[in-house]
Amino acid sequence: MAMNARVLILGGTSEARELAEALAARDIDTVTALAGASGRASGYAGDVRIGGFGGAAGLADYLAAQDVSALVDATHPFAATISGHAAAAARLSGCPTIRLDRPAWTEPSGAGWQQVATLAQAVSRLPSGARAFMATGKGSAGVLSNRADVTFVLRSIAAVPDLPTHVEPVLAHPPFSEDAEHALFASMGITHLVTKNSGGASGRSKLDAAAALGLPVIMVVRPPAPIGVASVSSVAEALDWLEQTLALDTSSGPTP
Numbered sequence: 001m002a003m004n005a006r007v008l009i010l011g012g013t014s015e016a017r018e019l020a021e022a023l024a025a026r027d028i029d030t031v032t033a034l035a036g037a038s039g040r041a042s043g044y045a046g047d048v049r050i051g052g053f054g055g056a057a058g059l060a061d062y063l064a065a066q067d068v069s070a071l072v073d074a075t076h077p078f079a080a081t082i083s084g085h086a087a088a089a090a091r092l093s094g095c096p097t098i099r100l101d102r103p104a105w106t107e108p109s110g111a112g113w114q115q116v117a118t119l120a121q122a123v124s125r126l127p128s129g130a131r132a133f134m135a136t137g138k139g140s141a142g143v144l145s146n147r148a149d150v151t152f153v154l155r156s157i158a159a160v161p162d163l164p165t166h167v168e169p170v171l172a173h174p175p176f177s178e179d180a181e182h183a184l185f186a187s188m189g190i191t192h193l194v195t196k197n198s199g200g201a202s203g204r205s206k207l208d209a210a211a212a213l214g215l216p217v218i219m220v221v222r223p224p225a226p227i228g229v230a231s232v233s234s235v236a237e238a239l240d241w242l243e244q245t246l247a248l249d250t251s252s253g254p255t256p
Contacts, residue, residue, distance in 0.1 A: 005069040005246045008033060008062075010086055011044070014200070015100050016074035018235045021045045023242075031066075035075075035082065056088035063093040070245050072238055073229070074100040077198055080223040087226035096245045099231035100238045102199040104222060105207065114218045119143050122194045122218045126150050133185060135195040135206050136220070141167065153188055175202040181209035196220040 007023055009016050011032040023030040023046065030046035033053070053059040063071060073086040083099065090097035107113045116122045119136060120143050126132050128149040134140060138156035141163060148166050155170040163169060170184075185193075193210040197219055210217050225231060232238050 006067060008068045008071050010073045010075050010082060012075050015102060015235055017044055019072060019074060019238055022235060022239055056085040056092065059085055059089035060092035063089060063095045068095055070242055071095050071097040072100055077101060077222050078196055083226045087229045090229060097229050098238060098241050099229050101231045101233060103233050104197045104199045105204060115221050116218060117221060119220055122220050123147055125218050126192055130191045131189050132192040132194050133190045153190065176205055178205040178208045181206045182212055185209055185213055190215060192216050192218060194218045197222050
């Protein structure tokens with residue numbers, strides 16, 4: 001890779017952290033952008049930027065002003081708004097851009113997942129009297145208020161204020177082992193698991209625990225990928241793309 005290259009990573013995932021470490025090991029100038037207070041800056045190699053850019057136009061301006069050589073969108077698979085801004089900023093700025101998108105979970109044969117397009121649809125599928133474990137984060141709290149006939153156990157990293165009485169909070173930070181998930185579901189009398197198809201090896205433990213307990217799973221499928229941006233499914237593939245992209249950038253310059 002070009003030693004004077006600069007890479008911007010839109011982060012918040014384990015893949016973003018791993019990619020930043022790999023680029024730092026190659027002495028590539030790297031900035032990882034984390035959205036707001038939800039971004040955990042500690043442990044990232046290279047520089048870290050906290051906060052938004054002001055939409056697609058603001059991100060495009062940043063790419064130009066900071067002379068960014070390549071942009072890697074390594075945000076969460078459900079961060080559709082940010083990914084859309086990244087795709088639009090790439091078109092506006094002409095900055096080479098790739099989406100690092102971990103593979104989605106595949107349904108085991110006979111598992112019988114109910115797959116739905118939205119969290120609201122998932123909540124509507126729950127039978128009255130269910131005790132549903134919501135592995136969907138604090139942003140999902142708003143859609144739970146209208147189902148007082150269901151008890152929701154909502155797991156989040158940070159506390160969610162003003163939860164209704166039929167929503168029980170669980171504060172915890174991943175990763176979670178299958179044994180721990182199994183014990184949690186059993187101890188809380190969980191009858192259903194509701195989750196988003198975030199993918200990743202570590203997150204699958206809750207699905208394995210649900211299967212072992214015979215719990216129905218309601219799976220929210222991923223939003224459509226942004227148009228016009230190619231994607232890779234691993235950090236190794238992202239590094240290969242960066243090697244090729246940044247090498248092309250340097251070879252296009254004047255010959256000494």
